[in-house]
Amino acid sequence: MYPKQFIALIESLKILPSIGQKSATRMAFYLLEKNPKGAKNLIEQLRINLENMRHCTLCRTLTDQVICEICADTSRDKTRLCVVEHTADFHALEQLNIFNGYYYILHGYLSPLDGLGPDELGLDQLRQQILAAEVKELILATNPTVEGNATAFYIQEIMHDLKDLKISRIAHGVPVGSSIENLDGGTLFHAFNARQNL
Amino acid sequence: MYPKQFIALIESLKILPSIGQKSATRMAFYLLEKNPKGAKNLIEQLRINLENMRHCTLCRTLTDQVICEICADTSRDKTRLCVVEHTADFHALEQLNIFNGYYYILHGYLSPLDGLGPDELGLDQLRQQILAAEVKELILATNPTVEGNATAFYIQEIMHDLKDLKISRIAHGVPVGSSIENLDGGTLFHAFNARQNL
Numbered sequence: 466m467y468p469k470q471f472i473a474l475i476e477s478l479k480i481l482p483s484i485g486q487k488s489a490t491r492m493a494f495y496l497l498e499k500n501p502k503g504a505k506n507l508i509e510q511l512r513i514n515l516e517n518m519r520h521c522t523l524c525r526t527l528t529d530q531v532i533c534e535i536c537a538d539t540s541r542d543k544t545r546l547c548v549v550e551h552t553a554d555f556h557a558l559e560q561l562n563i564f565n566g567y568y569y570i571l572h573g574y575l576s577p578l579d580g581l582g583p584d585e586l587g588l589d590q591l592r593q594q595i596l597a598a599e600v601k602e603l604i605l606a607t608n609p610t611v612e613g614n615a616t617a618f619y620i621q622e623i624m625h626d627l628k629d630l631k632i633s634r635i636a637h638g639v640p641v642g643s644s645i646e647n648l649d650g651g652t653l654f655h656a657f658n659a660r661q662n663l
Numbered sequence: 664m665y666p667k668q669f670i671a672l673i674e675s676l677k678i679l680p681s682i683g684q685k686s687a688t689r690m691a692f693y694l695l696e697k698n699p700k701g702a703k704n705l706i707e708q709l710r711i712n713l714e715n716m717r718h719c720t721l722c723r724t725l726t727d728q729v730i731c732e733i734c735a736d737t738s739r740d741k742t743r744l745c746v747v748e749h750t751a752d753f754h755a756l757e758q759l760n761i762f763n764g765y766y767y768i769l770h771g772y773l774s775p776l777d778g779l780g781p782d783e784l785g786l787d788q789l790r791q792q793i794l795a796a797e798v799k800e801l802i803l804a805t806n807p808t809v810e811g812n813a814t815a816f817y818i819q820e821i822m823h824d825l826k827d828l829k830i831s832r833i834a835h836g837v838p839v840g841s842s843i844e845n846l847d848g849g850t851l852f853h854a855f856n857a858r859q860n861l
Contacts, residue, residue: 466754468727470711477708480701481690492679494751496709497716498725498770503678504713508706510675511694513668515702518695527696529666553692556664572696 471497523594525570525587527552535559535568542566544601548591548620550574550608558606566604569594574612575619586616588623595630602631609637669695721792723768723785725750733757733766740764742799744792746818748772748806756804764802767792772810773817784814786821793828800829807835 467475471493478489496504520526521533528534535541545566549555555568571586573579583589595603605620607613621632637655639648648656665673669691676687694702718724719731726732733739743764747753753766769784771777781787793801803818805811819830835853837846846854 474708477705507675510672
């Protein structure tokens, strides 16, 4: 029904996360009929970002520099390194202002079926950085999912021989503001077992 | 926190309907980190569509031709013309296969505050087409909102002098599959008043 090129535009919008046929069609109409200026700006911004954005050679975060701002900041605590799955996780932590060390981004979790092994996660590079910076504490902040836990466990295993390295994992437990009644069993199990003395 | 150009990309995605800060950030990360090929394709499709898509000179629908496929189809019923607000409404009706006449797209509704008057809706052109094609029935399929109703009423008023023209409005009433109990008062009022003899 729609012209072929318009269908191609809808398809190219459908790759976006959580966007299906209806939303993509609405977006395509919006961009062409209501806001062609915005569409042109979107093209331009996408082009600039695709050209200039790269991964920091140290922590592998998305940046427009060779070494990102945080890795270039020498005032931070060199002895602590925090491992996260995605660049977005790193930004969530950094916004909290609770951690003054450096980061390392895996860009995923161990998933051999998806072709994500130790090489893709850059675990060799992580090890080299721990040795070079004489890191004292490695904080594993992968997601509390089956895959995230397995990845944390694997990293713990391969770093086991580094005697001076303390390895920690972010706590699992009851989220602030939630009710125990409605919590899933897995979280409650963790919260109960990891109870702390007052 | 993010590089400036990345923030600009997020802003350019936020213009999309129903997309806020969080979704736009997720989209930007997805396009740059997970699917740069898809991002390049999106640029290309947007560019092609911005260049080639235009409004049909007759019905004003979005098309890649000077005259759209439906207006070019001479086998359709010339005596009936259906007025809708948006191109998407026209596609919704056309997919039903219940109407064999031609369409006219207003691209909005009368809204003087937004700068949408009779000129922007192309009501002069609509009148000329009614006269040229000797249209017998004008079906007003604007949305059943205050604005859509006002627009339908206005069109009815200005076409009043065309003595041979029958003007109709799509029915308001109980949607199929809904329950009377949960229906809003306005719809129920219309459904009750427009009751039909069995």
